[in-house]
Amino acid sequence: MSGTSRTDMLLIGGGVASASAAAELRRQGFTGSVDLVTREPLAPYHRPPVTKDLLGPGADRHDPAVYADDWWQTHSIRLRTRSAVASLDVAAHTTTLDDGTVIGYDKALLATGAGIRRLRVDGAALEGIHYLRAPGNAHRLRKEAHGARHAVIVGGSFIAVETAASLTALGMHCTLVMPEPAPLHTAFGPTVAATVAGLLRSRGVDLVCGEHVSAFAGTGRVGEVVTDAGRKLPADLVVVGIGATADARLGATAGLTIGATGGLLCDAELRTSAPDVFAAGDVCEFLSPIHGQHVRVEHERHAQAQGVTAARGMLGKPAPHAEVPYFWTDLSDWLRLEYVGAAPTWDSERIDGSLDDGDFTVWYELAGRVVGALTAGRPADLDRARNLIGSPFTRPTPC
Ligand SMILES: Cc1cc2nc3c(=O)[nH]c(=O)nc-3n(C[C@H](O)[C@H](O)[C@H](O)COP(=O)(O)OP(=O)(O)OC[C@H]3O[C@@H](n4cnc5c(N)ncnc54)[C@H](O)[C@@H]3O)c2cc1C
Incomplete structure (x- = not known):
């Protein structure tokens, strides 16, 4: 199909x-035409x-759709x-779409x-080497996991750690291989990483830390994962989760x-160049x-x-995007971690509660100011952290 x-x-x-x-445009009372174009099925x-x-x-009962099928039509x-x-x-x-259709617009969003x-x-x-980004990837992996025994998961951050926990809960024996000294070390620092490592090991996950995967071996299908230290790990299947x-x-x-990070450079109101x-x-x-950069x-x-x-900016009501970032990560049903903040770096950590009991908040500070908070089981601390971090962040002047 093509046309204009x-x-x-x-x-x-x-x-x-x-x-x-799309939802916000309608919530704001916008009655004009809205098209959402996606290459996905x-x-x-x-x-x-x-x-x-x-x-x-x-898994078969879980529907990840953002809105029900008829939502798009009812919202025109x-x-x-x-x-x-x-x-x-x-x-x-x-x-211009890949089928040649040309669409003219007043305002466009690149997402x-x-x-x-x-x-x-x-x-x-x-x-037998998997990557996870879309539901179809998960369905294929789950099918292969059925009847398989050993999974090797490559990576030490969220995707890899969550996958290791989920496949372990499905009954597989998992080995996590990562260059970092411990899982989630980059995101949360050594103290939390040691706790996460302990939790994973206690559930039967093997950890190979401080090593890079240098090759996959097998005939037609992967059978072994080789690291730069010469270690050979048996694998019925592999999941690679090394970022995006x-x-x-x-x-x-x-x-x-x-x-600098390869993204579309925008101002505070999310306008591109x-x-x-x-x-x-x-x-x-x-x-x-919030970050000052x-x-x-x-x-x-x-x-x-x-x-x-x-x-709102597209509707002529621009405002700086000043919401303090939040995310969560689940290690099966063993542990949910929630994080509020803006802390690529910090110089000290303060811990309330007990990491061993899975009931804690780690306050990350830079130059005496809270820049992030990670919590398990203490949701009230998320709001406290938002309030502490919410005012624009002034970077300390270097001495
Ligand atoms: C497996 C996985 C687990 C995650 N778990 C968590 C979690 O626990 N907590 C958390 O906070 N975050 C999590 N995230 C991150 C979160 O999902 C992303 O931050 C979020 O999906 C980003 O949304 P987005 O709309 O910016 O981009 P995307 O979800 O990447 O959507 C972009 C869309 O644009 C389409 N597209 C790209 N180019 C074109 C084009 N030229 N034409 C048409 N369409 C195009 C793509 O096909 C895609 O549909 C996870 C991510 C993954 C992959």
């Missing part, structure tokens, strides 16, 4: 950032269940699935998210400015009043909140 059409608001991308922008869905509920025993939003935007002409205010980072080592093309990179290709080829083009979610590298955040609530900010 026009819309007032064009939302590019089928993730939660786009979906929440599914309407917008939540990704967090991909490493959690969709790997668990109730034209949902174009299986439609990749091939190019964007910011001067002409048009996009193209992030893409999987691939591990390019010998044997990377063998069968901003998918800013569409914006970049349209000439939009790209930031092109007129009438906004960005939100994983792809958006914005000038954060440009940042890009890859968390679901943040993407949803930015969809709201961007939608």
Whole structure:
């Protein structure tokens, strides 16, 4: 199909950032036309269940859709699935889809998210090596996990750790391999990482820390994972969870400015460098009043909140995006960690409660000021942290 059409608001991308922008446009009383274009076969869905509920025993009953099927029609939003935007002409205010359809717009949102980072080592093309980003990835992994015994999971951050917990709960023997000294070390520091390591080991997960995967071995199908220390780990299947990179290709080829993390560079109101083009979610590298610098955040609530900010900007009601980032991570039903804040670095940690009992808050501080809080089982501390961090962050002047 090709042709031309026009819309007032064009939302590019089928993730939660786009979906929440669509909802906010209608919530604000906007009655003009709204088109949401996504290259995926599914309407917008939540990704967090991909490493959690969709790997668990109730997976078949879990629906990750953001809205019910009829929501799009009842809100008069034209949902174009299986439609990749091939190019964007910011001067002409048009996009061209991969089938040649040209869509003109008044305002556009780029919410193209992030893409999987691939591990390019010998044997990377063998069968049985999985990456997790969409529900279909989880369904395939779950099917293969049935009847398999040993899983090797590559990575030491959220995706890998959550997957190891979920597959262990399904009855598999899991080995986590990571270059970091312990799981979640980069995000939460050594104290929490040691606790997470202890929890995983107590549930039967083997940890191989401080080593990189250097190859996958097998005939047709992966049978072994090899590390740079020469270790050989048997594997019936492998999951690689080594992070994601901003998918800013569409914006970049349209000439939009790209930031230091590879995202679309935006001001505090989420405007890109092109007129009438906004960005939100994983792809958006914005000038954060909270951080006092440009940042890009890859968390679901943040993407949803930015969809709201961007939608208001598209309606001519711009405001700085000043919500303190929040995210959670679940290790099966063993432990839920929730984090509020803006702390890529900190210089001290203060702990309330007991890490061993899974009932604690770690307060991360920089130059005597709280910049983040991680909690298990203490939700009231999340609000306390928001209040402490919420005022714009002034960076300490170097001595
Ligand atoms: C497995 C997994 C588990 C996660 N768990 C958690 C969690 O527990 N807690 C948490 O806070 N966060 C979690 N996250 C992160 C969270 O899901 C993301 O931050 C969030 O999905 C970002 O939403 P988004 O809308 O910005 O981007 P995405 O969800 O990446 O959506 C972008 C969309 O744009 C589409 N697109 C891209 N380019 C084009 C184009 N040219 N044309 C048309 N469509 C295009 C893509 O196909 C995709 O549909 C998880 C992520 C993953 C992958």
